[in-house]
Amino acid sequence: MIQDNFYPVAMTIAGSDSGGGAGIQADLRTFAAFGVFGCSAVTALTAQNPLRVSGIMPVSPGNVKAQIEAVLSEFEVKAIKTGMLFSREIIETVADCLVEFKGAVIVDPVMVSTSGSRLLRDDAVETLMKRLLPLATVVTPNLFEAEILAGQTIATEEDTKFAAEFCRRRFGCGIIIKGGHSPDAEEASDYVLLEDGAFTLSTKRLPLPELTTHGTGCTFSAAIAAGIANGLSLKEAVAGAKDFVQSLLEHNVRTGKRFRSMFPAGFVKKENTDVLEP
Numbered sequence: 001m002i003q004d005n006f007y008p009v010a011m012t013i014a015g016s017d018s019g020g021g022a023g024i025q026a027d028l029r030t031f032a033a034f035g036v037f038g039c040s041a042v043t044a045l046t047a048q049n050p051l052r053v054s055g056i057m058p059v060s061p062g063n064v065k066a067q068i069e070a071v072l073s074e075f076e077v078k079a080i081k082t083g084m085l086f087s088r089e090i091i092e093t094v095a096d097c098l099v100e101f102k103g104a105v106i107v108d109p110v111m112v113s114t115s116g117s118r119l120l121r122d123d124a125v126e127t128l129m130k131r132l133l134p135l136a137t138v139v140t141p142n143l144f145e146a147e148i149l150a151g152q153t154i155a156t157e158e159d160t161k162f163a164a165e166f167c168r169r170r171f172g173c174g175i176i177i178k179g180g181h182s183p184d185a186e187e188a189s190d191y192v193l194l195e196d197g198a199f200t201l202s203t204k205r206l207p208l209p210e211l212t213t214h215g216t217g218c219t220f221s222a223a224i225a226a227g228i229a230n231g232l233s234l235k236e237a238v239a240g241a242k243d244f245v246q247s248l249l250e251h252n253v254r255t256g257k258r259f260r261s262m263f264p265a266g267f268v269k270k271e272n273t274d275v276l277e278p
Helices: 022-033 062-073 086-100 123-133 141-150 157-171 216-229 232-249
Strands: 009-017 037-049 052-056 078-080 104-107 175-176 189-195 197-204
Touching: 009 022, 009 062, 009 141, 009 216, 022 216, 037 062, 062 086, 078 216, 086 123, 086 141, 104 123, 104 216, 123 141, 123 157, 141 157, 141 175, 157 175, 157 189, 189 232, 197 232, 216 232
Parallel strands: 009 037, 009 078, 078 104
Antiparallel strands: 037 052, 175 189, 189 197
């Protein structure tokens, strides 16, 4: 007999990472770790690994629309996260599809990969700000992306707060400026500005090879979506996502010849959880 117990559902609208560390692969892995059923709409196919992106093939806007509509027409999606959207046309398509969506929308404004490759065309940035961010519940830029969104350099704590307040006024959504790229050698501090106030979340930096952090941004925003799908408040989901990413970094696994990768601790073999010194 089928039980009518609703299982939480979240959706990712993002690019595919052939290396598995970021993009929809990281998002779906994160949803599963939180006990959330994951749906997806693929926006681009990338040929990449943690060291480089060697190819990008965008999906047609029409197909992106078809994927989103197929999911939203039948699944009870509670939260959606967006990642790599690549082009102005895809962003416009995604925004059109989400205008009537009633759940939470977490926008990770993916612009450049960890290896330095452009993942968002220059002419798409303005469209992202005009069409998608006003639909967002929260946007999760790193320092580089926050500088673009706010139109200013961010060098101090006061700069960070000013940029967050500017973005909140301009786009009408919550904002989390991630501190992973800050010069602080001891802590990675994220500045969070939501409707009910501001706070800072900090975690200690770990002695890890740089490429181990590949996919942290995707994973963080996906974890927020998963937390909300599970019924947490936005504040609780953000705090849980921060802890989750830290746990993944602590339980990194060796997956390649020259790098290690994040992986949910519950799925990790104990002998693979050692921390590799840089």
